[in-house]
Amino acid sequence: MTLNQLRAFVEAExxxxxxxxxxxxxxxxxSASELVRRLETELDAELFVRGSRTLTLTSxxxxxxxxxxxxVQAADHGTRAVRSLGSLGGGTATFxxxxxxxxxxxxxxxxxxHARYPSVRVRLVGQNSAETAAAVAAGHxxxxxxxxxxxxxxxxxxxxxxxxxxxxxxxxERTRAPVTIEAFSRAxxxxxxxxxxxxxPTRRQIAERAQLAGVPIDxxxxxxxxxxxxxxxxxxxxxxxxxxxxxxxxxxxxxxxTAPFAEPLYDTIALVRRRGYPLSRATRELARIAEDxxxxxxxxxxx
Numbered sequence: 001m002t003l004n005q006l007r008a009f010v011e012a013e014x015x016x017x018x019x020x021x022x023x024x025x026x027x028x029x030x031s032a033s034e035l036v037r038r039l040e041t042e043l044d045a046e047l048f049v050r051g052s053r054t055l056t057l058t059s060x061x062x063x064x065x066x067x068x069x070x071x072v073q074a075a076d077h078g079t080r081a082v083r084s085l086g087s088l089g090g091g092t093a094t095f096x097x098x099x100x101x102x103x104x105x106x107x108x109x110x111x112x113x114h115a116r117y118p119s120v121r122v123r124l125v126g127q128n129s130a131e132t133a134a135a136v137a138a139g140h141x142x143x144x145x146x147x148x149x150x151x152x153x154x155x156x157x158x159x160x161x162x163x164x165x166x167x168x169x170x171x172x173e174r175t176r177a178p179v180t181i182e183a184f185s186r187a188x189x190x191x192x193x194x195x196x197x198x199x200x201p202t203r204r205q206i207a208e209r210a211q212l213a214g215v216p217i218d219x220x221x222x223x224x225x226x227x228x229x230x231x232x233x234x235x236x237x238x239x240x241x242x243x244x245x246x247x248x249x250x251x252x253x254x255x256x257x258t259a260p261f262a263e264p265l266y267d268t269i270a271l272v273r274r275r276g277y278p279l280s281r282a283t284r285e286l287a288r289i290a291e292d293x294x295x296x297x298x299x300x301x302x303x
Contacts, residue, residue: 001042003075006068008035009047013065016054077277092121093282095290096132096144098269099193100226103245105293106145112293113286120282130199136272142283143273145290147201156275160294162266165202166247166258168230169239175259181206184261185215188238192229194222202241202267209263230256243267269294 004025011021012032022032040047047061057065093113097106110122125135129146136144137154148159167179174187184206193200198207210217220238223229229240234253247258271287273279279287 001039002035003071005035005039005042007072008032009039009061009064010068010072012036012048012055013057013061018055091280091282092123093280093286094123094125094141094143095283095286096125096127096135096141096146097290098145098147099126099128100243100246101126101145103243103249104269106290109286109290109293113289117282117285122286128193128196128199129201130196133272136274139274139277142277142279143271143287145294146270146272148268148270149201149204150272152272154275155272157270157272159268159270160291162268163243163245164260165241165243165265165267166260167239168233168242168247168256168258170233170236170256171239172257174239175257178260178262180262181209181213182215185210185213185217189217189219190221190223190229190232190238190240191219192223192226192240194224197222202243202265205265206241227251241265 007025008018008021011024012018015021015024018033018036019029021036022029025032036047043060043064045060046058047064048055049058097109098104101107101109110124113120113122123141125132125141125144127135129148129150132141132144132146133150133152133155135141137151145160148157150157167175167184169175169187174183191203193203198204206217221229221232223232226240226242226246230242230246230253232238233240234256242252242258246252271291273287
């Protein structure tokens with residue numbers, strides 16, 4: 001069994017004919033047909049029902065197809081990985097960043113990368129960590145930075161550092177002591193990341209604590225951005241949460257007070273990529289710069 005035989009089989013199934021397979025592999029139709037015939041001889045099984053116009057998989061073909069696709073895809077990924085080992089004179093880096101990347105000095109990530117590798121195209125996606133993890137798992141982007149916990153099926157996760165999360169209020173009384181989950185559940189809450197709600201990693205941790213304590217968390221207001229939540233808190237509408245990076249930023253509203261949680265709460269920032277799939281040279285270099293940036297600023301406790 002050879003890779004070319006498997007590729008001819010996969011392309012014939014995709015295109016529905018040996019003619020389509022031959023076109024995809026840049027060879028004669030007879031050659032593509034012969035590759036599949038030899039594969040069938042080796043397996044002692046027919047893989048296609050030869051119709052007058054189109055090919056249809058037999059039961060044996062259906063069994064072989066996912067393995068053949070995986071083998072061809074792995075070979076293609078390996079070829080690209082080896083070819084990318086040279087100088088970064090081209091290609092595309094695809095990477096997901098934290099939605100609040102500016103607070104971690106990641107806003108100049110593209111500028112730093114472009115200065116070093118001006119010929120490389122960059123696709124940098126900023127979104128909620130749940131969405132970044134799903135995009136990496138699906139292969140839409142190669143890697144990304146996320147806050148844990150996430151659904152990590154099919155992902156390789158490398159924790160980088162953690163950043164403590166604080167309770168934020170304009171009311172001095174409500175920040176006088178560390179905040180318990182019971183007190184948190186009773187507060188008028190203004191929470192962000194409304195689109196993902198309790199799938200958001202930070203809110204997910206809070207929900208798990210509330211479940212164990214047997215108390216409900218029912219936000220007064222939900223919106224998308226931490227900056228909008230902080231403005232409402234500064235206006236006395238309610239209270240919210242924010243990581244140390246946000247609290248210590250120059251843009252943090254004056255007059256707001258913070259308190260730690262009675263059981264300290266942390267955002268653990270990690271690099272994720274698809275398990276078993278090597279990164280392209282361009283994305284690997286972009287990930288390295290992002291990782292170095294996070295480690296250099298020393299937010300919270302480095303892991």
